[in-house]
Amino acid sequence: MLEKGKISAFDFQVIVLVFTIGSSILVGPGLLARFAKQDAWMASSLALMISVSFVFLYIRLASLYPSLTFVECNEKILGKWIGNMVSILFLSYFYYLSSGLVREIGDFLTTQVLVETPIQMIMIMFLLISLFGVRLGLEVICRTAVIFFPWIVGFLLMWFLFLIPEIKLVHIQPIFEGGIVPIIQGSYHSLGLPFLELAIFLMISPYVTEKESVKKAFYRGTFIGGIILSFLVTISILVMGAEFTARNTYPSYILGKKISIGEFVQRIEIIVAIIWLFTIYFKLTICYYGLALGLAQVFKLNNYKILLFPLAFLIISLALFSHPDIVHFHEFLDHTWTPLSLTICFFLPLFVYVIGVIRKKRAIENQSNTENI
Numbered sequence: 448m449l450e451k452g453k454i455s456a457f458d459f460q461v462i463v464l465v466f467t468i469g470s471s472i473l474v475g476p477g478l479l480a481r482f483a484k485q486d487a488w489m490a491s492s493l494a495l496m497i498s499v500s501f502v503f504l505y506i507r508l509a510s511l512y513p514s515l516t517f518v519e520c521n522e523k524i525l526g527k528w529i530g531n532m533v534s535i536l537f538l539s540y541f542y543y544l545s546s547g548l549v550r551e552i553g554d555f556l557t558t559q560v561l562v563e564t565p566i567q568m569i570m571i572m573f574l575l576i577s578l579f580g581v582r583l584g585l586e587v588i589c590r591t592a593v594i595f596f597p598w599i600v601g602f603l604l605m606w607f608l609f610l611i612p613e614i615k616l617v618h619i620q621p622i623f624e625g626g627i628v629p630i631i632q633g634s635y636h637s638l639g640l641p642f643l644e645l646a647i648f649l650m651i652s653p654y655v656t657e658k659e660s661v662k663k664a665f666y667r668g669t670f671i672g673g674i675i676l677s678f679l680v681t682i683s684i685l686v687m688g689a690e691f692t693a694r695n696t697y698p699s700y701i702l703g704k705k706i707s708i709g710e711f712v713q714r715i716e717i718i719v720a721i722i723w724l725f726t727i728y729f730k731l732t733i734c735y736y737g738l739a740l741g742l743a744q745v746f747k748l749n750n751y752k753i754l755l756f757p758l759a760f761l762i763i764s765l766a767l768f769s770h771p772d773i774v775h776f777h778e779f780l781d782h783t784w785t786p787l788s789l790t791i792c793f794f795l796p797l798f799v800y801v802i803g804v805i806r807k808k809r810a811i812e813n814q815s816n817t818e819n820i
Contacts, residue, residue, distance in 0.1 A: 449743050449751050452586030454651075456660035460668040462592045462729065463648060465599065467672025469730035470551055471641045473697045473723050475676055476683035478640065478781060480693035483633030485619050487689065488681040490633030495673035497634065498642035501793060502669050505645065506662050508800045509652045511807065517649035517796070518744045524803040531745050533795065538741045540791040541647055541734045542758075546765035547776075548731045549574055552724075553766070554773045559700060560720065570766055573728075578755050580732045581739060585654055588736065592729050602722050603675065609706045610682055618688040619681075639785035641676075641730075645669060646792035650737035696777060699723075735762070 454462075479487035512520050517537065521530035552573050553566040561569065580588050648665065655661045679699060683692045686705055692698040700723075703716025739758055743751035770776040 449740055449749075450585055450654055452584045453654055453656045454586055454589045456655055456657040456664040458589040458593055459648075459651070459655045459661065460664035461596050462589050462651075462733065463645065463665060463668025464672040465592050465596065465726050465729045466645070466648075466733055467641050467669055468599075468675055468722075468726045469641055470548060470723075470727050471676050472679060472719070472726060473555065473699055474551070474777070474780065475637065475640065476680045476692050476698045477695055479633045479637055479680050480684065480689050480698070481633075481781065482636055483629045484625065484693070485684055485689040486622065486625070486630050487633055487684055487692070488619070488677060490630045491637065491673075491677040491680045493630060493634040494637045494642065495670070495677060497638060498645075498669060498673060499666070501638075501642055501645065502665055504793070504796055504800065505649055505652075506665055508796050508803070509649055509661070511800070511803045513658050514653050516651075516653055516741065516744065517646075517799075518741045520649075520803065521799060524799055524806060533799065534741060534745050537646075537791060537795060538738055538745070540787070541738045541741075542762070543765065543769075544644060545731060545734045545738060546762045546769060548727060548734065549762055550766040550770065550776060552727060552731075554776065555697060555700075555720075555723075558773065559697065567763075567767065570763055573731075574759055574763060577728065577732045577735055578759055580728075581736045581755055582752055585651065585736060588729070588732055595725050595729075599722055599725055602718050606703070606706075606718050606722075607678070607682065610686055610702060613705050614682070614685045615688075616685065618685050636781060636785050639788035640780065642669070642673070643785070643788035643792040646796060647734055647737045649796070650741055651733070696773065 475491075476487065479490050483490035508517070508520070512523060515523065518534040521534045521537075524530065525533060549570050553570040556569050557564060557566045580591070645665075652661055652665075655664070683698050683702060686702055687695075687698060695701050700716050700719045703719045706716075735755075735758070739751045739754045742748075742754055742758075748754070770779065
């Protein structure tokens with residue numbers, strides 16, 4: 448076994464929750480507002496309800512062979528060659544996601560915080576920190592997330608409380624102005640960020656010690672993370688309005704600039720940046736870990752860690768050259784990411800699950816026929 452570490456169901460729940468918040472805390476409100484306008488809060492809630500079906504599929508697939516990762520399941524269910532091709536397709540998605548997260552970090556810091564710093568240096572430094580986390584293993588990654596989790600929750604609560612005086616109910620009116628279609632469009636385009644990306648946890652669920660609790664932990668982590676995102680979208684619309692939220696690349700960061708209590712609590716947008724950096728770090732690290740582990744299993748390596756530095760070069764290269772600028776990157780997120788995510792993270796696991804169920808039933812029937820003879 449390439450990974451010897453074990454995590455508890457609570458660790459699994461926390462890492463799923465943090466992953467769900469991830470990059471969505473900054474770009475999610477703007478994406479939803481561009482499609483659903485002031486009804487973005489309803490689109491976010493609808494996307495959360497739809498995401499339950501994805502989690503249900505992932506849990507059912509993981510339950511077929513609880514001790515195997517998705518890559519190992521593919522080989523067992525589909526055979527060596529087809530299984531490995533499906534696994535490489537699956538891992539290519541998370542290779543692209545890892546590079547996209549690195550690019551997002553670089554774009555955000557160079558446009559909002561460290562405007563004179565070369566984007567390449569920011570991306571390299573952040574990826575190196577993630578690389579160190581992956582080298583330490585899954586157990587260390589999850590335990591670190593548990594340690595930082597109270598700080599993330601505390602900063603979020605502080606941020607929400609400070610924004611209460613800025614809320615204007617008129618911004619959310621009129622409800623259903625454009626009908627149900629914009630709400631469905633908004634929820635559809637937000638499925639790929641982050642709910643379909645949760646498929647990466649098919650590479651992690653075998654290492655949870657409490658097998659009976661994995662299901663509840665997966666649902667709870669996704670649901671609580673989705674509620675936080677829905678609340679964030681609602682606050683963004685109530686404070687800034689739908690048009691202003693849709694126009695801004697990072698609306699939740701702009702929200703921090705709106706906070707003003709007396710003469711001593713002002714412009715605490717750095718709180719949003721800290722929350723985002725924490726959550727996106729763990730999201731990147733989990734994707735990086737799953738990618739390295741999956742490739743090691745495909746190529747039958749004894750240690751996934753030897754792949755970390757070569758993968759780092761590949762991730763940085765793709766992050767730099769895949770999109771010419773930030774506008775192109777966000778256009779890709781708005782219109783292409785969800786169809787791609789549905790193909791790789793829903794239809795592909797669904798295909799593997801259906802074949803796996805059929806093969807298991809046939810194996811049971813053959814065994815019973817043999818016993819009768």
